[in-house]
Amino acid sequence: MKRTGYRLPLSFILISTVLLLASCEEQDRIGDAFIGGEIINPKTSNVFIFRDGEAIDTLLLDDSDKFGLKLNDISTGMYSFMHGNEYQLAVIEPGDSVYLRVNTVDFDQSLVYMGIGAKKNNFLVQLFLEMEQESKSMFDTSKIDPAAFVKYIDSLETEKKQRLNNFIKQNKQSEVFSNLVNAGIKYNYGAMREAYPFRHFTTLNKQALDQLPPNYFDFREGLDYNDSSLAHFHHYYNFLFPHFNTLALQKLVEKQPDLPVNQQTRDFYLTKLGLMDSQISHPVIKNNILKYTTKSLLSNTVDSEQQEDILQFFYNHSKSDEDKAYMANWYASISKIKSGQRFPEIEIVDPKGNTLNIHELFDKATVCTFWSTESKSHFENSHERLNYLRRTFDNINFISINTDYQKEDEWRSFLRAPNVVSGTEFRFRDPEAAKKMLALYNVNKVMLIDKNGNVKQANANLFSRKFNLNLNKLQ
Numbered sequence: 201m202k203r204t205g206y207r208l209p210l211s212f213i214l215i216s217t218v219l220l221l222a223s224c225e226e227q228d229r230i231g232d233a234f235i236g237g238e239i240i241n242p243k244t245s246n247v248f249i250f251r252d253g254e255a256i257d258t259l260l261l262d263d264s265d266k267f268g269l270k271l272n273d274i275s276t277g278m279y280s281f282m283h284g285n286e287y288q289l290a291v292i293e294p295g296d297s298v299y300l301r302v303n304t305v306d307f308d309q310s311l312v313y314m315g316i317g318a319k320k321n322n323f324l325v326q327l328f329l330e331m332e333q334e335s336k337s338m339f340d341t342s343k344i345d346p347a348a349f350v351k352y353i354d355s356l357e358t359e360k361k362q363r364l365n366n367f368i369k370q371n372k373q374s375e376v377f378s379n380l381v382n383a384g385i386k387y388n389y390g391a392m393r394e395a396y397p398f399r400h401f402t403t404l405n406k407q408a409l410d411q412l413p414p415n416y417f418d419f420r421e422g423l424d425y426n427d428s429s430l431a432h433f434h435h436y437y438n439f440l441f442p443h444f445n446t447l448a449l450q451k452l453v454e455k456q457p458d459l460p461v462n463q464q465t466r467d468f469y470l471t472k473l474g475l476m477d478s479q480i481s482h483p484v485i486k487n488n489i490l491k492y493t494t495k496s497l498l499s500n501t502v503d504s505e506q507q508e509d510i511l512q513f514f515y516n517h518s519k520s521d522e523d524k525a526y527m528a529n530w531y532a533s534i535s536k537i538k539s540g541q542r543f544p545e546i547e548i549v550d551p552k553g554n555t556l557n558i559h560e561l562f563d564k565a566t567v568c569t570f571w572s573t574e575s576k577s578h579f580e581n582s583h584e585r586l587n588y589l590r591r592t593f594d595n596i597n598f599i600s601i602n603t604d605y606q607k608e609d610e611w612r613s614f615l616r617a618p619n620v621v622s623g624t625e626f627r628f629r630d631p632e633a634a635k636k637m638l639a640l641y642n643v644n645k646v647m648l649i650d651k652n653g654n655v656k657q658a659n660a661n662l663f664s665r666k667f668n669l670n671l672n673k674l675q
Contacts, residue, residue, distance in 0.1 A: 240265065347413055495527070498534065546638075549627050567660075572604055608627070
């Protein structure tokens with residue numbers, strides 16, 4: 201067992217851990233506990249254990265792919281473990297001995313907890329998994345009218361709260377557990393409500409917002425932008441990002457009620473960042489949300505002047521020198537590939553083992569997407585989306601490239617999935633070199649290439665409502 205002693209980067213924190221939510225009485229209860237488990241088909245030899253945003257231990261899997269950690273003198277709290285790019289949560293309290301078993305081929309569906317303290321954690325995992333699936337259906341849900349949407353979301357939230365209350369009545373639970381799940385429910389459905397106007401209305405203006413029920417934003421009541429207990433809670437951030445989108449929309453509509461609001465403008469970007477800066481004072485929350493909003497805006501903005509304005513705002517308002525240095529290096533990397541430049545001469549491999557230059561595929565306008573076996577949900581969602589786009593844009597070539605290193609057998613197993621289209625799947629011959637040339641820091645990146653092999657857009661968003669408009673321009 202190796203003690204790490206370092207703080208995990210936020211890109212991990214946002215998807216891997218939540219802060220302790222405990223009453224003073226529970227804080228006084230101290231004791232030992234154990235967390236361990238078995239990883240079937242492990243991706244790496246390590247398992248990371250976290251609490252309060254800190255990586256407290258790095259554990260090596262033994263010869264049987266098992267791990268274990270004794271927690272000495274702890275109070276009830278929220279722990280998480282991470283293996284590869286997958287993570288899971290567990291509420292651990294003194295006296296617990298929680299053992300998990302998971303198969304990385306189907307991580308979420310295969311996970312099960314056993315031992316003392318397992319019941320509450322199996323309940324937590326199942327409930328959060330259901331909410332994640334509901335969030336993925338927002339493209340269809342957002343098509344219904346506002347009144348029906350509110351009724352539908354209210355029914356989902358009420359059902360989850362009732363299940364939680366019934367579970368707590370039948371199985372006495374700590375405040376940590378109750379607060380955690382209640383917060384997860386509240387902010388999950390709050391995020392869906394905040395995102396709805398952008399997904400439902402074609403034109404964003406006062407007339408559109410007036411179609412929302414009068415009490416539509418009542419769910420914001422009691423919202424605290426500086427709640428230190430949520431500073432590392434990913435459901436909270438997943439709410440805040442669309443929340444400030446909507447706040448910016450409302451502010452601009454109030455300023456210019458007769459004009460439509462364009463999300464792709466300097467005015468919208470800086471209004472959103474300004475609201476984040478003025479409303480949030482907690483240093484961790486502010487630095488986190490400014491950092492990741494700035495990254496998102498820079499990735500989806502092709503106008504160099506707008507990018508400079510966004511970057512300057514970040515430098516002026518972030519209080520973290522570490523984040524500023526990170527952003528400078530990151531921006532320098534993504535700036536290597538710009539619109540109009542020729543796509544790099546990268547070698548790829550097809551499922552038959554043939555190596556070819558990627559430019560051989562650019563006989564017509566092309567959408568280039570990426571995926572990794574370490575993120576099965578992204579693989580499934582992106583391929584489902586690509587199949588829809590293929591039916592709509594039959595004169596555009598859609599290709600998917602696997603970014604993993606030396607995982608050919610696992611890559612081929614993924615290609616047997618139902619949404620995979622023959623002739624569209626490839627992998628990098630040299631993943632490390634290719635990812636450096638493309639500034640490929642995450643698999644969400646999408647690149648649009650014209651028939652001459654020139655980059656038209658280096659950082660597109662496959663799931664954006666604007667993506668279809670980008671494809672119309674591309675073709």
